[in-house]
Amino acid sequence: MGAEKLHTEKLSTEQANADHSALDRYTTPDLVSAFVDDQYLAVQAVQKAMSAITQAVDAAVPRIQAGGRLIYVGAGTSGRLGLLDSVELNPTFSWESSRAVACMAGGMKAVWCAVEGAEDDAAQGEIDLLNTNPNANDVVFLIAASGRTPYVLAGLDAAKQCGALTVAIVNNANSPIGNAADIAVVLETGAEMISGSTRLKAGTSQKIALNTLSSAIMVRLNKVYGNLMVDLRATNAKLVRRAESLTMQITGASEATARTTLQACNYHIKTAVVALLSHTSPAEASQRLEQTAGSIRDAIQLPSPVQR
Secondary structure: OHHHHHHHHHOHHHOOOHHHOOHHHOOHHHHHHHHHHHOHHHHHHHHHOHHHHHHHHHHHHHHHHOOOOEEEEEOHHHHHHHHHHHHHHHHHHOOOHHHEEEEEOOOHHHHOOOOOOHHHOHHHHHHHHHOOOOOOOOEEEEEEOOOOOHHHHHHHHHHHHOOOEEEEEEOOOOOHHHHHOOEEEEOOOOOOOOOOOOOOHHHHHHHHHHHHHHHHHHHHOOOOEOOEOOOOOOOOHHHHHHHHHHHHHHHOOOHHHHHHHHHHOOOOHHHHHHHHHHOOOHHHHHHHHHHOOOOHHHHOOOOOOOOO
């Protein structure tokens, strides 16, 4: 127990923050200001890790293009942030839910209720990762503020044995998880305002890094046109209106024409855009997108009919 305590005390995220030793005596305005200002350090930590994030995106894209999945492994706050990133890819980019998988220490009940001891269950970490049937095309994000969570470390070992690309997202340098992963995104956020509460700026930095990683990968997979979200799923009234607005914005079509074309394309924005810009049928537009890996820019440059 003594050795474990000593190891924990060496972690920068577990240190007492000397700048705020009188936190409980702050006035409310000073308290709010301190918490908000401390978040800037999360942004700075991610900025310092941009080279590793870039490396991870470039390494991940070919694997995903070959049919791989994004797999997230974490415990506590880190696990919940991984799960959040995974579930938001489907409505935002029409990314298949089966290709964004989250392994959470303690299972899904740990999403809304802390499961004590789950993060220390290395055996379950291995089991949960292997239950996803990982392969060499998969990209596994190992998220842990400490960089040494047993559940996550075991998932990392299992992923490496299956040949998957492993990307650590940690908040301490020279950690077991960071050192063992293929790529380490180290977000050195330091001591928290409330000692050891890594749901604060450590969590913020992880959220920024995950947003950046998955969004950059989706851009490389032709899920946007310019900076427009053209692969969203129009699953409610708001998104139907957004699909119509995006189609009008890109093509210059009238509202009526955009709506009619989208209806013919099952409200798939990219198909409607290519059909309108290329003056082709929805079926022809769909074929063009398939031939160009979903790139609107490339699809509208193809001669008509599509050369096979």
